[in-house]
Amino acid sequence: MSVLEVKKLTVGTKSQPFVKGISFEVQRGEWLAVVGQSGSGKSMAASAIGGLLKPNLSAGGMVRFNGNDILEMPSKKMREIRGKGIAYIFQDYQSSFTPFLTIGKHFDEYQRTHLSMKKSQRIENTQQALLSVGLAAELSTRYPFQLSGGQLQRAAIALALLMKPDLVIADEPTTALDSISSFRILQLLAKLKEESGCAILYITHDLRHAANYADNILVMKEGHIVEQGEQAQILACPEHTYTRSLIEAVPILKQTSNL
Numbered sequence: 001m002s003v004l005e006v007k008k009l010t011v012g013t014k015s016q017p018f019v020k021g022i023s024f025e026v027q028r029g030e031w032l033a034v035v036g037q038s039g040s041g042k043s044m045a046a047s048a049i050g051g052l053l054k055p056n057l058s059a060g061g062m063v064r065f066n067g068n069d070i071l072e073m074p075s076k077k078m079r080e081i082r083g084k085g086i087a088y089i090f091q092d093y094q095s096s097f098t099p100f101l102t103i104g105k106h107f108d109e110y111q112r113t114h115l116s117m118k119k120s121q122r123i124e125n126t127q128q129a130l131l132s133v134g135l136a137a138e139l140s141t142r143y144p145f146q147l148s149g150g151q152l153q154r155a156a157i158a159l160a161l162l163m164k165p166d167l168v169i170a171d172e173p174t175t176a177l178d179s180i181s182s183f184r185i186l187q188l189l190a191k192l193k194e195e196s197g198c199a200i201l202y203i204t205h206d207l208r209h210a211a212n213y214a215d216n217i218l219v220m221k222e223g224h225i226v227e228q229g230e231q232a233q234i235l236a237c238p239e240h241t242y243t244r245s246l247i248e249a250v251p252i253l254k255q256t257s258n259l
């Protein structure tokens with residue numbers, strides 16, 4: 001069974017659709033990259049899948065997560081799924097943290113909401129989670145502003161993965177980071193995917209990330225999917241002119257493509 005099944009998903013305001021009937025599936029252990037220019041509807045689709053749409057937007061069609069229909073789900077159940085089954089990693093990782101709570105307190109509160117266990121076990125889990133993303137356990141006593149951007153995004157990822165989700169939605173998680181920190185975050189996601197077998201829906205406008213990490217690629221343009229398939233196939237032999245233009249815009253990819 002697919003972890004995620006999306007059928008004819010539309011998202012938009014009352015007067016204007018921005019995502020216009022897209023369909024795709026994500027399997028367990030798959031890294032699917034959603035690529036396309038700015039404004040093509042990638043984030044909006046991801047928000048609808050994660051049940052995080054802005055109040056002025058609504059979604060139609062079908063989104064099934066582990067067989068459960070997300071768009072029909074009461075908000076309480078959706079919050080449970082978002083905590084445990086689906087993790088969302090934002091481009092703006094600062095928004096995952098409350099400035100006046102320490103990093104450790106964030107991890108503690110998250111576990112208290114979703115699990116019932118002793119405080120000593122929660123502390124142990126927090127330390128393990130920080131270590132798993134290469135952060136020292138001592139960072140749990142610091143406040144968010146006392147961490148660098150890369151450290152904070154790692155902490156956000158550790159927090160998102162604490163409940164061992166089946167699906168990680170990462171919406172341009174490296175955009176605000178320097179290239180070394182970005183590389184580390186991508187490596188980390190790849191490692192976590194290998195270890196846990198989770199699926200990753202990775203939103204990016206950087207085709208190089210898709211080329212290096214994704215199993216499959218889905219290309220969006222103006223709210224439609226124009227092409228989807230295996231990563232190597234799409235990059236070597238793109239069928240759609242829009243995909244070709246995206247590849248041509250990245251010289252290093254153009255060299256290895258059959259364009």
Ligand SMILES: Nc1ncnc2c1ncn2[C@@H]1O[C@H](COP(=O)(O)OP(=O)(O)OP(=O)(O)O)[C@@H](O)[C@H]1O
Nearest residue numbers: 013018037038039040041042043044045054056205
């Ligand atoms: N809350 C909103 N209300 C109305 N229009 C919106 C809202 N959020 C986004 N849009 C519009 O919807 C379109 C799709 O936006 P979306 O954020 O999904 O694009 P994207 O492909 O993720 O772009 P980027 O790569 O820049 O993040 C854009 O034209 C955007 O201006």
